Amino acid sequence: MRKAIALGLDPITAIQMGSINTAEWFGLDRRGYGALAPGFRADILVLDDLNTFRVQRVFVEGRLVAEEGRLLVNVPPAPSTLPPSVHINWDAFPGFDIPAPAGHSTARVIEVIEGQIVTGERFMPARIENNRALADPTRDMLKLAVVERHHGTGNVGVAFVTGFGLQRGALASSVAHDSHNIIVVGTNDDDMLAAVRAIETLGGGQVAVADGELLAALPLPIAGLMSDRPLEEVAAQDEAIHHAARALGCRLSSPFMALSFLALPVIPKLKLTDKGLVDVERFDFVEIWVD
Known part of the structure; x- marks a missing residue:
């Protein structure tokens, strides 16, 4: 987004390309992704402005999970069942x-x-x-x-x-x-x-x-x-x-x-x-x- 806008693309067009256009292409809009609208998931980025795209807050399904670059929720580690992967003879x-x-x-x-x-x-x-x-x-x-x-x-x-x-x-x-x-x-x-x-x-x-x-x-x-x-x-x-x-x-x-x-x-x-x-x-x- 930042690079596209820095190269002259309209910020609204850039957001459209990175959200609803992509979601529709992959069929994810039918699963509630790609837009802020009734029936869509409340996954939201709150930005400082439309030029720097500095992220202030992040919401996932309506829940504030990050603010000013800090994670606000505990993410439990996934149990690892993968065996060692480096085997050199x-x-x-x-x-x-x-x-x-x-x-x-x-x-x-x-x-x-x-x-x-x-x-x-x-x-x-x-x-x-x-x-x-x-x-x-x-x-x-x-x-x-x-x-x-x-x-x-x-x-x-x-x-x-x-x-x-x-x-x-x-x-x-x-x-x-x-x-x-x-x-x-x-x-x-x-x-x-x-x-x-x-x-x-x-x-x-x-x-x-x-x-x-x-x-x-x-x-x-x-x-x-x-x-x-x-x-x-x-x-x-x-x-x-x-x-x-x-x-x-x-x-x-x-x-x-x-x-x-x-x-x-x-x-x-x-x-x-x-x-x-x-x-x-x-x-x-x-x-x-x-x-």
């Missing part, structure tokens, strides 16, 4: 090595594009030592890995990515659409491994690691996707991991959002799964090395 874990066969030096690299979930495809000379390709943060050529976490298969897909800008450390997340394995980006294998282990310890979440130390974490213990903590606490944790990412050199505005979509192999161009690098336009696996 360390005995079969292959690590993050990228072997560099003789005669190969140019790598296929996923290019992250700011503000988009589509990616580009770059071809970059790799930093090779002892027949292994390493991350090269000086050229923003980092390692990316997807670690299978549901069935303990030991599958790990590894590739290169550019666009994050990390100068040290690693970022990892158990939110990785749509299979939601663990995805990790880093400047070195040790920090990438430490980040994956941190997520295992948390039972799911998002983390920033450097020099083997956990800098910040957002625990997501419900299926590795959701938090069971109050909104204010989650917001502070989210700010902490983003602050840590910036401190490590990341230049993306939403690095964990960008990271989460790099494992979605239905949106072009290059994506990474636990089974390897995928060219979505060809809908097939491709090799890292192009020469």
Whole structure:
């Protein structure tokens, strides 16, 4: 709403689009949603004005539940019946090595594009030592890995990515659409491994690691996707991991959002799964090395 109005949309039209239009499209108006009228649910936002859209009070079914950003009712925690969701087979874990066969030096690299979930495809000379390709943060050529976490298969897909800008450390997340394995980006294998282990310890979440130390974490213990903590606490944790990412050199505005979509192999161009690098336009696996 705020953005639409800031871009010039009439506030009343914006409210209409976000309420009754949406409710009618999904058939929710027949269940009492989308309007303030006789027969509709008394779910109400009281705003300061129609420009800032600052919320003063929130009513649910006519009951005041929040005021000035504070929750006024007790919400009992839902009983958790979900089993642990992070299962890594360390005995079969292959690590993050990228072997560099003789005669190969140019790598296929996923290019992250700011503000988009589509990616580009770059071809970059790799930093090779002892027949292994390493991350090269000086050229923003980092390692990316997807670690299978549901069935303990030991599958790990590894590739290169550019666009994050990390100068040290690693970022990892158990939110990785749509299979939601663990995805990790880093400047070195040790920090990438430490980040994956941190997520295992948390039972799911998002983390920033450097020099083997956990800098910040957002625990997501419900299926590795959701938090069971109050909104204010989650917001502070989210700010902490983003602050840590910036401190490590990341230049993306939403690095964990960008990271989460790099494992979605239905949106072009290059994506990474636990089974390897995928060219979505060809809908097939491709090799890292192009020469």
